[in-house]
Amino acid sequence: MAAVVRPGDEVLILEPAYDLYLPVVELFGGKVVPVALRPEDFSVDWPAVARALSPNTRMLIYNTPHNPSGKIWAPEDLHQLAQLIRDTDILLISDEVYEHIVFDGRAHLSVLAHPELRARSFAVFSFGKTFHATGWRIGYCVAPAALSREFRKVHQYNTFSTFTPAQVALAEFLKTEAHYLELPDFYQERRDRFRQWLSETPFELLPCEGGYFQIVSYAHLSSESDLDYAERLTREVGVATIPLSPFYSQGGDTKKIRFCFAKKYETLEAGIARLHQHQDQLFAP
Ligand SMILES: Cc1ncc(COP(=O)(O)O)c(C=O)c1O
Structure with missing residues (x-):
């Protein structure tokens, strides 16, 4: 640029x-x-x-x-x-x-x-x-x-x-081609497991064809803005997600948040466990 x-x-x-x-x-x-x-x-x-x-x-x-x-x-x-x-x-x-x-x-x-x-x-x-x-x-x-x-x-x-x-x-x-040739499988396994686990929470999952982010909608759970919702999830549930509206120059409110699954399985599992443990907080107060 x-x-x-x-x-x-x-x-x-x-x-x-x-x-x-x-x-x-x-x-x-x-x-x-x-x-x-x-x-x-x-x-x-x-x-x-x-x-x-x-x-x-x-x-x-x-x-x-x-x-x-x-x-x-x-x-x-x-x-x-x-x-x-x-x-x-x-x-x-x-x-x-x-x-x-x-x-x-x-x-x-x-x-x-x-x-x-x-x-x-x-x-x-x-x-x-x-x-x-x-x-x-x-x-x-x-x-x-x-x-x-x-x-x-x-x-x-x-x-x-x-x-x-x-x-x-x-x-x-x-020097080792396998490092990048094995990457799709490495991340697909994470994506598949993470999506499976997330599908057992109240969120609605959007498709994920590539990259290492999973978007979910919570529109049916809460009327809070995505900024408020993501902040509350971080503070009250202990799971940090990124709201989608900052990815738009005009901001707005998408009712969607982004999870990153480029994490150790233990970290992903701990996050999912917190979502279950604090399930009430996923719904609007
Ligand atoms: C779409 C996109 N482009 C570029 C970058 C920057 O990549 P790098 O880690 O090489 O700075 C990132 C991530 O930070 C990204 O998500």
Whole structure:
């Protein structure tokens, strides 16, 4: 974004969106144009995307597998996107940090496999997600030579470099393909068990196709806002979830919360036990 977004540029973001996109667009003087994913299944509303494009649109950011919804894109999505921006010079950030975490035998669809879109994309990946090292904040970006040149001009003065011990550690991990090839099974087992356990609580589970987050609705349990509900769950039940409304630039109230299941089984089990133990608190007071 620092490399290509200039004051007055519009940047389309599909919401709910990873919370880093909006502030970074604004930091560089861009204007965020939010487009809501369909609330029932978080699929892309392509006619709404078409309506949101303007002569000032500089960039579109999308993320698959998706945080927070777990939705993964189908070939038809890339097809629709290519059709919409074919006659423009709109750039893309394809955020693929959860690329190895896809379930039920589905395949991750990278923009790098779509020559037309790849030619205008910054595809970004994270060693943090792949090697269980979130917080290390080390990843990489793949882009065509001209875009990569601009990217690296900024990178030189922004990040400068990545500290050596972490690079050495990741290089060591990269030698063993199994570390990332086994990731779908590793997380699918967690997803399946966690969903099974959660299905025995009063929450309504939404689908989870990839990533390591599970969204549930509590609309039938309480009329509290998602912020209030998540805070109360944290304080009274001892289980921390993330409300969904902060993933929308306009806020609002979704009656949905997000669980993270990238945890030890003991931690997941302890959380579920608390949900059962404090079941009364899941309902509105
Ligand atoms: C969608 C999305 N993109 C990017 C990131 C950042 O990844 P990293 O751990 O490499 O900083 C995250 C998680 O923090 C994320 O959920």
